[in-house]
Amino acid sequence: MRSTARVLVYSDDASTREQVRLAAGRRPAADLPPVEFVECATLPAVLSELDSGGIDVCVLDGEAVPAGGMGVCRQIKDEIFRCPPVLLLMGRPQDAWLATWSRADAAVTLPVDPVEFADALAALVRSRLSSAA
DSSP states (O other): OOSOEEEEEEOSOHHHHHHHHHHHOSOSSTTSOOEEEEEESSHHHHHHHHHHOOOOEEEEETTOSSSOHHHHHHHHHHHSTTOOOEEEEESSGGGHHHHHHHTOSEEEESSOOHHHHHHHHHHHHHHHHHHHO
């Protein structure tokens, strides 16, 4: 098992990034390695981190301003070779169709529900680590 799973968290709102960190805890599931968070508040920072490599999962805030997570998701799915799976944070459950349009691998609503979020994140980390093996 790897020593850590790197999770990029994009939101212009520091409290949303904190919700994500708290919901995931040290590890989203017992069978996974501890999570190392890489926080980004801007689109250029997200693109820079993804270009550097080593990100296992992206968590993108669909409500971020000025670049919303849904548009960012669609952009990175088009531009990043072997793009990591994306967990999208949506403002409303009715926005699920937009999550599909953006090609997100999973979506949860804000405010973050710790159990729902940890389950979704764990599934994406598992899929990424198994495909990397």
